[in-house]
Every structure is written in C-alpha cells, then in structure tokens.
Amino acid sequence: MPMTDRAALADLIRADSAARGRTISRLGYFCAPFRPASGPYTDRVVKIYRGLPDAAALDRLAAAHDAYVEALRAAGVPLPETAFHLVDVDGVRVPVVVQEALPEDSLMRPRMQTGSRDATLAMMQAAGDVIATFWHNVRGDDRRIGFHPSIRNFAILDGRAVFFDTFPPLIDYDRDEMGRLLLQFSEKRLMRLVGPLLRARVTGIQDEWYSAPETLVGLVGSACRLRPEHADAYLDWGRGFARDRMTPWADEALAGLDAPPRLPGYWTGFRRLLGLQGEPNV
Incomplete structure (x- = not known):
C-alpha cells in the first residue's frame, strides 16, 4: 500500500467519526463502517477495529484475514475487493479493513x-x-x-x-x-x-x-x-x-x-x- 494511502488511513483513524465521511452502518458487529468523503478511499468502505496490545496476536489476525479472503474466493464466494491493514497510529497498530464500496x-x-x-x-x-x-x-x-x-x-x-x-x-x-x-x-x-x-x-x-x-x-x-x-x-x-x-x-x-x-x-x-x-x- 502506498505511503500516502497508509497516511490517509492513519488520518481517518485519528479523525472524529463525524469527520470521516458518511457512516454506512451505525450498528455493525464490531465497528461502524463508513465511506470517506475525500481522499484516496472515497470509493471504499473503511472498517476500523479496536487495537490489541499483543503484537503477535495482531500479526496472526492479519495472516488469518488474508487466508480467509483467499479461502472464500477459492470456495466460490463472490466478494468485493477487500484488504486488511495494520496501521500504525501514534505507536499503536490498528486493524483496518478496506473494501470496495457496493451500491x-x-x-x-x-x-x-x-x-x-x-x-x-x-x-x-x-x-x-x-x-x-x-x-x-x-x-x-x-x-x-x-x-x-x-x-x-x-x-x-x-x-x-x-x-x-x-x-x-x-x-x-x-x-x-x-x-x-x-x-x-x-x-x-x-x-x-x-x-x-x-x-x-x-x-x-x-x-x-x-x-x-x-x-x-x-x-x-x-x-x-x-x-x-x-x-x-x-x-x-x-x-x-x-x-x-x-x-x-x-x-x-x-x-x-x-x-x-x-x-x-x-x-x-x-x-x-x-x-x-x-x-x-x-
């Protein structure tokens, strides 16, 4: 992921929810997905999750997410373009899923x-x-x-x-x-x-x-x-x-x-x- 895009994700994480753009769902299971109003992710839905203090657990989570997306596609499940990132925000790695926005x-x-x-x-x-x-x-x-x-x-x-x-x-x-x-x-x-x-x-x-x-x-x-x-x-x-x-x-x-x-x-x-x-x- 280009550094400019990673910096934009970090800015989105820091921003107050009202400044992030249009909230798509206020009551998701683990976060409130939103679609940014500006920047490189305006055609994406962004899902920001809680960080964990355990670095190994976060690395495992990232690997599991990549494996799961691959497994879903291999099993014939139609899925929008989806990427998982661990974004460093002021020394804390935050899990973020960025997904192609659907109508x-x-x-x-x-x-x-x-x-x-x-x-x-x-x-x-x-x-x-x-x-x-x-x-x-x-x-x-x-x-x-x-x-x-x-x-x-x-x-x-x-x-x-x-x-x-x-x-x-x-x-x-x-x-x-x-x-x-x-x-x-x-x-x-x-x-x-x-x-x-x-x-x-x-x-x-x-x-x-x-x-x-x-x-x-x-x-x-x-x-x-x-x-x-x-x-x-x-x-x-x-x-x-x-x-x-x-x-x-x-x-x-x-x-x-x-x-x-x-x-x-x-x-x-x-x-x-x-x-x-x-x-x-x-």
Whole structure:
C-alpha cells in the first residue's frame, strides 16, 4: 500500500467519526463502517477495529484475514475487493479493513424488507446458492473454517448475491480462541466487561457459523423474522433448497425448518449487549 494511502488511513483513524465521511452502518458487529468523503478511499468502505496490545496476536489476525479472503474466493464466494491493514497510529497498530464500496441500494436486508414475496424468494435463492457453493467446496478441508452468511452480510447485484463480511476471519482459530476474539473486538465496552463472566455462552454464538445446515436455517429464520407474512413461503423454499442443493446436510437442516426458526434467548440478550440490531455490516 502506498505511503500516502497508509497516511490517509492513519488520518481517518485519528479523525472524529463525524469527520470521516458518511457512516454506512451505525450498528455493525464490531465497528461502524463508513465511506470517506475525500481522499484516496472515497470509493471504499473503511472498517476500523479496536487495537490489541499483543503484537503477535495482531500479526496472526492479519495472516488469518488474508487466508480467509483467499479461502472464500477459492470456495466460490463472490466478494468485493477487500484488504486488511495494520496501521500504525501514534505507536499503536490498528486493524483496518478496506473494501470496495457496493451500491447502497444493493444491500439485501433493506431489499428484503420492502420487496415482494417473489422478489425476496429470488434473493434468498441467490444467497442460498452462495451458501451451498461454499460448504460443498470446503467439504473435506482440514482447516477449521466457517461462514456467516446472514441476510445483513449480503448485497444483491444483477441477481447475484455478493458477500462482504470478512471479520473476524473464521479460519484457523479454534472454538475457544474465536470466542475470545468475539469479546476482544466487540465495540461495546459493556460486552467486553460482562462477556468474560459468561464466556461459555459468548463462545457458543459462533457455532452456527461453522455448521452448514445451521447457516441455511439461520438465513431462513432471519427472513421469517423480517417478513413474517411470508414465513410459510420461506420455510417451503428452505426445505426444497436443503433437499436439492445441500443433500449431505439435508436431514439436519430440515429438522430446523419445521417452524420459523427462532433465536435462542441468550443470543437475543447478547445481541442487545453487542448492539447487533441487524443493520448491514458493509
């Protein structure tokens, strides 16, 4: 990355959030992504995360993010141009993801909220195709690799679903390590304080992301909560998709699609603590 661009990133980190440009989402999982109003990144979305005092942990995070982006692409997941940087700001290295900006009107969640039943089913099919493609392509991979294909993490471009959530990198961290990352990088101070007291529950949040059938069930559940009037149609779609496109995991997926899937009570509570209100994590 050119020094001028690195300096511009450092300036963005130092700037007050109001001076950075247009905030795309105020309630991302780990930060509030924004699109700079000027400088070399006006065509990018910038995501600034909390720094860590452990230099080795940051280096590992950078390597894992690069590996995860590569793995997603190798597994056939459409992804905008994405880069991870550790930017030195006054002697502190800060993790930053810089990603090609997608058209705001392409974000799947708001389109699911307003689209017709047939239009929303077409979007679910597009997202489902990415989910099935990913899991079939990583089947047999010895690495611990996950995927978080929620409605909030997709855009729809020309009928195709594009995934854009690469943080935390769901690769090569074991279950306990990923649980710690969820706490370390939470934007919510309350979660960082309270979370360790409930570490087992926090760690369990990630389990859906490492399960092929649960990612499909999660997609259907989110759609049912967004548009409950179409829940029966979404359940029918999910059952058919599980049989047709996710045969190795169909039985497990079908078991979760008897009724509109619901979030566990503890997960709902953690979502409030984390500020996870379903806004697009662009």
